[in-house]
Each structure stands twice: as C-alpha cells, then as structure tokens.
Amino acid sequence: MGQYKRQKQCADGKKQKQDDADRKLAMFFxxxxxxxxxxxxxxxQDMVDAIAQCGVGYKAPTYEKLRIGSLAVFSVACPKGTLFLKSVDVSGHEDxxxxxxxxxxxxxxxxxxENVVQVMTDVSAxxxxxxxxxxARYSFxxxxxxxxxCIDKMLEDIGRQDWVSTVLEDAKTITQYIYSHAWILNIMKKFTGGKELIRPKITTFVTDFLSLRSIVMQEDNxxxxxxxxxxLSSMYSRRPDAQAIKSLLYSDRFWKHGHEAVSVSEPLVKLLRMVDGDMPAMG
Structure with missing residues (x-):
C-alpha cells in the first residue's frame, strides 16, 4: 500500500510538472x-527535446544572440505549393x-x-x-x-510614427492582459461572440495592425x-492592472488614433495578405 501511494505521488508530481510546462508553452504562444x-x-518537438536534454539551468538564447546571426532561407514554389528547401548562414556576408x-x-x-523561372529576394542592396x-548570367x-x-517594411515605417507606435503598444497591452487570464479571456469571448483579438502571426507589423483592427471592431463589446x-462583481475588476486597462478602453485618444491607424494601414494589410497567400507569383 505504501509503495502504491509513493508511485501515485510520483505520477501526480510528474503530471503537475507536465501541466505547468504546457501552460507556459501556451502562454508563450x-x-x-x-x-x-x-x-x-x-x-x-525537436526544439523541446533539445531543451529537455540540456536539463535544469538551460538559458535560452537572448534577443541579441538570435538576431546576430543572419540566415538566408530558400523556399521553392511549385505545383504542390511552397516548400522549404534549406537555410544557409550568411552572417558577415549580408552586403x-x-x-x-x-x-x-x-x-x-x-x-x-530547367525548373526555375523566377527568383525572389528581399530588397536589401x-x-x-x-x-x-x-x-545577367542567365538571361532567361x-x-x-x-x-x-516591401509591404511589411512600409508597415514598419508607418508603425514608427510616434502616435501609431503608441496606439499599437496600447493595443498590445490590452491583448496581453486579456489573454493572460483564462477567466477574462472566456468572458471576453462571451461579449465578442467568440471572436479573437489576437490574429495569426503573418509578420510582426501586420499582426500588430490586425490585432488593433480586431480591437477597434470590438470597441462597443x-x-x-x-x-x-x-x-464589476469579479475579483479582477478591483485590481490596479484592470483599472488601467479599463481607463485605456474608455480613452477617446486611444479610439481616435486606433481608427486612424487602421484606416491608414488597411489597404497595405489587405494587399500583404493577398500576396502572402498560396497563389503562385507567376504563371
């Protein structure tokens, strides 16, 4: 009986650690x-396995370390769709x-x-x-x-305008708060009819503008x-962070700039979603 109890406690402890790891992964997403x-x-799964093999104390690479390296990623568009071919480290040779x-x-x-018609790259010099x-070498x-x-870089330039940058950060603050609490997320979906505020990742800037657009569309809700x-009867409503979010949602400045930012970015976002789809670039 004692052995069974120890085995059960061990299994429960392992499951608790697994659940905690799953929650933290979900929070990162x-x-x-x-x-x-x-x-x-x-x-x-390869990433998760590699981290697990490092054991306790593993420190993930920092933003600076990740961005130092420069990878050229090659994909091939063919009748079956766009397929990843390979990536090459071009650090130090970008120019x-x-x-x-x-x-x-x-x-x-x-x-x-005989299989290549068009080569597409970014617009760096x-x-x-x-x-x-x-x-010049292969004239065909x-x-x-x-x-x-190109469009993403245009959105990046728009996002650097002070007033646009501020409203995008405010929108991010709202979504991070709501999506950090399961109860708040559930009640939000109740009022929005199941609609999400966070949009699927396309690129950093288009995703930020899409999330802002979702918030603007759900203003009344x-x-x-x-x-x-x-x-108002929940325990969350009395907390300082909730009061800050509520003040933001009742700020005329936030909604004015939010509507303007969506209006300015909408044509580019629509075009980007169109060209970033699965349709072939030529042919």
Whole structure:
C-alpha cells in the first residue's frame, strides 16, 4: 500500500510538472501572437527535446544572440505549393553581393535551371545586386523583389510614427492582459461572440495592425464587458492592472488614433495578405 501511494505521488508530481510546462508553452504562444499551427512544425518537438536534454539551468538564447546571426532561407514554389528547401548562414556576408550571387546561383543549379523561372529576394542592396548578376548570367531567369517584404517594411515605417507606435503598444497591452487570464479571456469571448483579438502571426507589423483592427471592431463589446455587472462583481475588476486597462478602453485618444491607424494601414494589410497567400507569383 505504501509503495502504491509513493508511485501515485510520483505520477501526480510528474503530471503537475507536465501541466505547468504546457501552460507556459501556451502562454508563450498567446503573448507573441503565434498561431497554434506552429506546433505542427517539424522543428517544434525537436526544439523541446533539445531543451529537455540540456536539463535544469538551460538559458535560452537572448534577443541579441538570435538576431546576430543572419540566415538566408530558400523556399521553392511549385505545383504542390511552397516548400522549404534549406537555410544557409550568411552572417558577415549580408552586403557582399558577389557572395550572395554565388549562393543564389548554387541554389538555382541545385534545383535545376530547367525548373526555375523566377527568383525572389528581399530588397536589401546586396540581394538586389546579386539578383541582377544572376539575370545577367542567365538571361532567361526573372528576378524580382519580394512584394510581401516591401509591404511589411512600409508597415514598419508607418508603425514608427510616434502616435501609431503608441496606439499599437496600447493595443498590445490590452491583448496581453486579456489573454493572460483564462477567466477574462472566456468572458471576453462571451461579449465578442467568440471572436479573437489576437490574429495569426503573418509578420510582426501586420499582426500588430490586425490585432488593433480586431480591437477597434470590438470597441462597443469591450466597453460593454468592462461595465457589465459580471465583470464589476469579479475579483479582477478591483485590481490596479484592470483599472488601467479599463481607463485605456474608455480613452477617446486611444479610439481616435486606433481608427486612424487602421484606416491608414488597411489597404497595405489587405494587399500583404493577398500576396502572402498560396497563389503562385507567376504563371
């Protein structure tokens, strides 16, 4: 009997740790607007296994460490869809057009000249020059800058305007608060008819604008929620962080700038979602 009890306690403790780990993983997805479909990635479980093998005390790479490296990611668009081909570390060579040209050429030859119609890259000077060198050598190839990348950079520039940056941060504060508490998230969905505020991750800036748009569309429902008796009688309503969110939702400045930011960004967001879909770029 004593052995059974110890085994049960051990099993319960293991399950508690598993549940805690699952919650923290889910929180990471929520806070960073990462779609749950990312868990289907072939690298997802590999990442978790590698962390587990490091054991207690593992420190995840910092923002600075992650951004120092520069990867060139190659994908191939074909009748079956867009497929990942490979990634190459180009750290230190991002502006070396000759190096990038040789890399692009090697990938084209790997895929097969007869199979390649168009090469698309971002619009950095190194890649623009490399693309021109590639089409100069292989005149039957087309090179073009990535439209999605160009539009995302335009949204990034808009997002850097002081008033737009402020309203995007305010919107992020609202979503982070709501999605950090299961009860608040459930009551929010009750008032929005099941609609979400956080949108699937496309790019950082388009996702921020889409989330702001969702909040603007739910303006009346969110205000109703925070003035409803069900909310006012809850333990959350009396907390300082909840009061700050409520003040934000009743701020004329927030809604004025929110509507303006959505109006300015909407055409670009629609275009980006169109070109970032599964339709082929040519043919």
């Amino acid at each position: 929520f806070h960073n607007s990462i779609p749950f479909s990312a868990a289907k990635s072939m690298y997802y 070396d057009s000759n190096c990038l040209f040789e890399l692009l050429e090697s990938v084209v030859l790997e895929v097969g000249l 190194g890649y623009v020059c490399a693309g021109r060198l590639l089409t 190839l087309f090179w073009s800058p990535c439209v999605a990348y 969110l205000k109703h929620m925070f003035s409803h008796s069900e909310w």
